[in-house]
Amino acid sequence: MSAPAPFGARLAAAMDAVGPLCVGIDPHAALLAAWGLPDDVGGLREFSLRVVDALGGAVAALKPQAAFFERHGSRGLAVLEEVLAASRAAGTLTIVDAKRGDIGSTMAGYGDAFLADGSPLAGDAVTVSPYLGFGSLAPALERASASGRGVFVLCLTSNPEGRQVQHAAGADGVSVAASVAAQAAALNEGASPMGSVGLVVGATVGDAVRDTGTDLDAVNGPLLAPGVGAQGAGPAELAQVFGAARGSVLASSSRGVLGAGPDAADLRRAAAAAAGEARAALRPGA
């Protein structure tokens, strides 16, 4: 059997085919209630699989938020495994939003969990945190590369508190965000159509890319942009934040789409509208 194409290539193809939108599966207790479901593992399963049924094949990626599965304990994690398998069966890429980051030897464990062939918790990519040092991510990056999977490294997050860490500059005057982006760019060098080491850059960050000197144009990898919808960002913000790098952006919305449920047709309409807005903002003329 031939090895699957690398994550970057698979994501680029999916964005071209159905638009640059990722929908987050964030089964908040309040959303479960709004959908008439109990805040227990049964409600979690019903909610999440309905999202996969409705949106599988219709969006470039689905992004289950690990926290909302972990809060239900081991049975919640079993639901996450089921969601990943169902998405795979539907032909839709998955990004497990787990934001893991630890010393290198422990990152090997996270890599085995989220990025290794045969692990039930492995999607197509996982979000990771570089704040123990970008180098500490090496074991996860190695596993991603070996299995054709991807990572999204936190760079400029959508929450206002992120500035304290991400805008800070070292003695060389280079900001943390710029350094993270440069290290991702080095790993993606030469990849076509793009590499598999992505960044998380919130659609809400305004002028932060410029202010921190972060060179997104050089990254040559996917840019996951949460913050669309419930956190207030829309097409204008996407265009402002990403400028010339916008062709690599995967806009991400969770509550903004999920709030249209539980009806599957309503969910599909909301996702199609969000994908259309993202396409117009990020790929004008496409």
Ligand SMILES: O=c1ccn([C@@H]2O[C@H](COP(=O)(O)O)[C@@H](O)[C@H]2O)c(=O)[nH]1
């Ligand atoms: O910088 C970041 C990184 C990740 N997220 C995650 O995305 C979703 C956003 O949900 P909405 O309902 O669309 O606000 C959530 O899972 C966050 O943990 C982010 O918002 N910002």
